[in-house]
Amino acid sequence: MSGIEPVTAIALGQTALGAVQGIGSANAARAQMDAQAQSVAANAARQRQMLALQQDADTRKRRNLLERTTARARASFGARGLSDSDGSAGALLSGIENEFETEQADRDRAYGLQLGGLDQGLADSLGRIEQARSRSLLDQQQDIQRRVGSLLSWGLRSR
Numbered sequence: 001m002s003g004i005e006p007v008t009a010i011a012l013g014q015t016a017l018g019a020v021q022g023i024g025s026a027n028a029a030r031a032q033m034d035a036q037a038q039s040v041a042a043n044a045a046r047q048r049q050m051l052a053l054q055q056d057a058d059t060r061k062r063r064n065l066l067e068r069t070t071a072r073a074r075a076s077f078g079a080r081g082l083s084d085s086d087g088s089a090g091a092l093l094s095g096i097e098n099e100f101e102t103e104q105a106d107r108d109r110a111y112g113l114q115l116g117g118l119d120q121g122l123a124d125s126l127g128r129i130e131q132a133r134s135r136s137l138l139d140q141q142q143d144i145q146r147r148v149g150s151l152l153s154w155g156l157r158s159r
Helices: 006-079 087-157
Strands: none
């Protein structure tokens, strides 16, 4: 073995094997963190979809209530011989519709805040995953460099 002691050759082999295993470990850690990020993003997408479905159902329910309420009021006005465009009847119907629109705008703002919270939570989670990935990769890269450096220094000493 051109002057390399058997113990040194074994140590070099173990160091080389450790460096190769470190690369495999880095790839496995990267794949695990990618899977975690995909899971977090998929969960956030499901939550967004659930919020959208809830808001749509709430809006439909409230709009149906508005239509029933205004239909009842019109029928009541009609039974009294009033038109819904007459002064107080029109004002009452207009007030009901304005109240609905105001409440709907408030609900839309609350929905937007919920979505913003989800988006912020997703960004925070993905940021933490990316930070952990960077730290892990840096640690593994430094370990590999240290092992390769050991190999090189042993190779130079054995000459």
